[in-house]
Amino acid sequence: QVQLVESGGGLVQAGGSLRLSCAASGRTFRRYIMAWFRQAPGKERDFVAAISWSSGSTYYADSVKGRFTVSRDKAKNTVYLQMDSLKPEDMAVYYCAASDDVVFTTTREGYPYWGQGTQVTVSS
Numbered sequence: 001q002v003q004l005v006e007s008g009g010g011l012v013q014a015g016g017s018l019r020l021s022c023a024a025s026g027r028t029f030r031r032y033i034m035a036w037f038r039q040a041p042g043k044e045r046d047f048v049a050a051i052s053w054s055s056g057s058t059y060y061a062d063s064v065k066g067r068f069t070v071s072r073d074k075a076k077n078t079v080y081l082q083m084d085s086l087k088p089e090d091m092a093v094y095y096c097a098a099s100d101d102v103v104f105t106t107t108r109e110g111y112p113y114w115g116q117g118t119q120v121t122v123s124s
Contacts, residue, residue: 002026002113004096009118012086016122020081022096022115032100034072034079035111038092038120045095047106049081059104064090088124093117 008020022034035050049070050059058070069082079096097111105111 002098004098004113004115006094006096006115006118009094009120011121011123014086014088014122014124016086017082017084018086018120020083020094020096020118020120022079022081024077024079024098032098033102033104033111034070035097035099036070036079036081037095037097037108037111038090039095039117040092043092045108048094050104050106051079052102052104057104059106061106083120086120086122088122091120091122093119 002024003026005023006020008018012018032053033050034053036048037045038048039045048061048064049068051070051072053072067085072079095117096115098113099111
């Protein structure tokens with residue numbers, strides 16, 4: 001099993017920045033993909049960004065390209081989501097997810113491991 005714990009959410013004004021962290025523990029594997037999803041009230045849980053743990057390759061939803069940056073720290077078993085130029089529409093619960101499949105996917109079903117989520121609130 002893999003345990004994921006998110007942190008770093010909070011309240012920020014539009015145009016501001018936040019950095020989310022996701023600490024992974026438990027079973028580890030050499031090649032997997034770590035992702036961030038978000039879910040606003042009454043909406044589906046949508047893909048935001050992902051990173052290949054082994055290669056560092058990154059993937060982004062069009063809505064966050066150029067504003068969000070996903071990264072990982074192998075020594076700390078932690079993945080980050082730096083969010084800049086935040087907009088009110090970015091407000092959601094952000095979830096960290098992990099997949100032990102080497103094939104990248106944007107679908108929820110592709111990620112068997114999930115954190116509990118962290119709230120991001122953006123005031124206009």
